[in-house]
Amino acid sequence: MSLSLLFVGAGPRTLGVLDRLGAHASATGADVDVHVVDPHPAGAGRIWRADQHPLLWMNSRAADVTVLPDASSRLDGPVRTGPTLYAWLDEHRADLVAGFAATGQEALRREVLGVREGTFVSRALGSRYLGWAWERVVTDLPPTVRLHTHRTRVVDVVDQVPGQVTGPARQAVRLEDGTELVVDAVVLAQGHPDVVPGPRERAARAFADRHGLRYVEPGYTSDLGLTEDEDTLRPGADVLVAGMGLAFVDLVVLLTQGRGGRFTDGPDGLVYHPSGREPVLHVGSRRGVPYRSKITYVLDERPPLPRFFTPQALGAHGTLNLRRDLWPLVAKELAGAHYHELFRSHPGRTTGDAPGFDREFAGLPWGSAALDDLVSRAVPDPRDRFDLHRLDRPLDGWWGSSAQEVHRRVHDHVAADVARRADPAYSMDAAVFHALLSCYVTVAGLAHSGRLDPESVVEVDGWWHGLFSYLASGPPPRRLLELLALADAGVVRFLGGDVRIAPDEVGGCWTARSANSPAVVSATTLVDARLPEARITASADPLLRNLTHRGHVSELGNGRLVVDPAQRLVHTDGSVHPRRFGLGPWVAGGGWAAAFARPNLDAGFFRLNDRVAQELLRVAGTGGTDPGTPVSVVAPRAASTAPSRRTEPAR
Incomplete structure (x- = not known):
């Protein structure tokens, strides 16, 4: 009996499950058609795609990143191991250098030459590793597993209308390009889906519009175009920045080096030389300090773990x-x-x-x-x-x-x-x-x-x-040293902790107060330097919005998607859909499942992928025919495009 599966998203999580699907299918002879739908490149997906600013780094050392199992991975079925990002790059260094030279990508050519085990590589270079790993997994698929990729989006999934095609409760999938498929199971692995602005963001936008101010709402920093957009974040202008996490680190890089500033080594450390295009960033957060620096040495003997939390x-x-x-x-x-x-x-x-x-x-x-x-x-x-x-x-x-x-x-x-x-x-x-x-x-x-x-x-x-x-999971130490140099140059000013930013209707500006300081700072520009909250009921993803409209997904109080222990979607009435699965940082209790794994630690990333692959293959026993057959789908009315209304928890 043939089985057909569809993955929404082509990032590292889909790569990992596909690897385990291939491993189990090679052992069992399962006949599977796999459809992968994503407008972005397979392997990297949106977040890790290659066309990002070359100044943006991955947040782990090259030797600490892997998306393929290693000898420590305890998994069911065959285990096909693969190299870390550093091992792959070191093996292919000459070819990468030649390829980047031939295509005029000089920054990447120089980067490859300098990468060592402890290097934090650019996301643009890390994307090449993910693309290679994807091709490796696809090449290793047994002949009984056939892969079909679709460079578009999924806009809706419904239970197949009874009587149109035989087979109980198969999934009718509509793609944005008009393609319609029927498959046996669907896996939602979109990574970080966009959300529509919530009440806080809408209020800030309305205040900005009333007073002619500038406001940058939460988003993925690489997608905001801040390097070139000098009208929103003007050179020399005072800008309030709320948040000092990793999104803040990316923001600072793009607004300084990304606008032509440079660092040199001085007798007392790094020195920043402004380009004159930088705004002045007044930054604060709840803690008032950035994430702790990455540790740069290796412990020669790990402590005995676990001892107490057992x-x-x-x-x-x-x-x-x-x-x-x-x-x-x-x-x-x-x-x-x-x-x-x-x-x-x-x-x-x-x-x-x-x-x-x-x-x-x-x-x-x-x-x-x-x-x-x-x-x-x-x-x-x-x-x-x-x-x-x-x-x-x-x-x-x-x-x-x-x-x-x-x-x-x-x-x-x-x-x-x-x-x-x-x-x-x-x-x-x-x-x-x-x-x-x-x-x-x-x-x-x-x-x-x-x-x-x-x-x-x-x-x-x-x-x-x-x-x-x-x-x-803090930034590389180099980024924090750069932050200190920017502070010395007057480009960054620290506000302290428990910062409260409020609109001033009379003054027509935003004001910032810290629990550590008597000062009040005013500015006409505000940046929410954080990722969007993954609120499923306020998702901008058309598939999630349609599923929400029909009560076919549910969320916890933090806005995360609810799944059962088998990663199957839970409806608002508490029932579980047997053929729909969810993976990723927007799944409740699943934010721990990072996009990669640290090697030699029997990472949970691989065990989760293995469990999901086995659950998907079990769907074959519940009935299936003609894998991936295009049909005419009769779906319930689509969700409205207006933002969903929900009660926000107290902040």
Whole structure:
């Protein structure tokens, strides 16, 4: 019996599932037609496409990126391993250099020559790796798996009208170019779909329009055209920037180097030479500091993990709450890794013996006075103690007497962070990083298996993912050094933490106030430097809007798509659609499933791909005919193009 599948999106997640489909089909002889629909190049998709500004980097080292399994991957069925981004590039370096030279892509040619294991490559170069991996997966597909690509969008999916074509509950799919297909199952893997502006963005836009101001709403920085658009972000103009995450890092790059500025090495570090086309960026956020710098050394021995945040500690049954049940164990896991590494590598900064400390630490509950007393006795220098609150909120409770003092405090914080994350004398930070990765995978597994309560599933994609990103997924250190040089040159001004930006109807401007500063900053331009919130009911994606209109998808309070443990879509009435699946960062509890994997860690990315591939192949047993046969689809009325109305949670 033939099976037909359709993937909405051709990015790394579809690549990963397709690889596992091919592996299982080669072992079972399954006969499968696979349709992949995406207007962007296969493998890279929209987010990682090659035609982005060459100054925009990937956020992981070349040696830490893979989209193909490796020897550590524990998967069902055959495992076909593949190289990391760096291993691929190193093997093909000469061919890449020749190819870029022949096509006049001088920036990429120079980049390839300089890439080492620790290099953060451009997204334009990373896109070539993804494209190669896609071709590798397609080439390795067995003859029984046939691939059909469609460079367009899916606009609707409905259950096939009974009686038109035999086969129960197959899926009728309409493409934007007019093609109509009937398949056995559909996988939604669009990556980061656009959303229509929410109430906050609409209010900001309306205020800007009333007063002739400029407003840049949340978006994918590479798509906003800010390098060339000097009318919106004018040279020399004061601009308020809300947000200091990775979208902010991209924004700064495009508005400085992207507009002709350059950096040189001076006796005291990097020096920025403005082009004169830069605006002046007044930046703040909830924390008031950028994400922590990437660690640039390798820990020679990872801490024993997990020790405290284990399945045994959680029990086999019952619903769990992230903050009440999981967080004390997570915090103790992080602290345990910190002190294990401190005693192992820096015993001169401790008192007593490591085994004795470890035994006593293991028996004390997190947050107890007895544990605090133990740490005070064993670790004399407070700077060597694990202070999770101070790590997360370094400006909390601090007050500066002037805007300049606040600016200098943030500047010094960033400089100290970059220095520390490059210094093995603080290898405890690397141990905490590994512990956080371990906890992240465990939390994701609990969310996927249905063990977490609804409130916690929302927080997995919100507070918990934000904390992980801040501590473990920050920018390359070079980007933070550039930020310091921009601050020294007067192009960037730091506002502090808990920044509140408000419209001033009388003054006809926006004002920004920080919890750390007495200053009030006014500007006629505001940039929301963050990605759009993945609100399914407010999606600009026509397929998601039509499914929402009919109640065929549901969302949690954070706007994420609800799926069951098999990744099947859940309707608003709680029923599960047996032939529709969802993957990606906009799926509830699934934000942990990154677009790539770190090698040699038995990454969850591959295990998820493997499970989904097996679920899709099981659809073959529920009936199917004539894979991918074009038909005339009679669909329910399409959703209105007007924005969906919904109640926003309190902010």
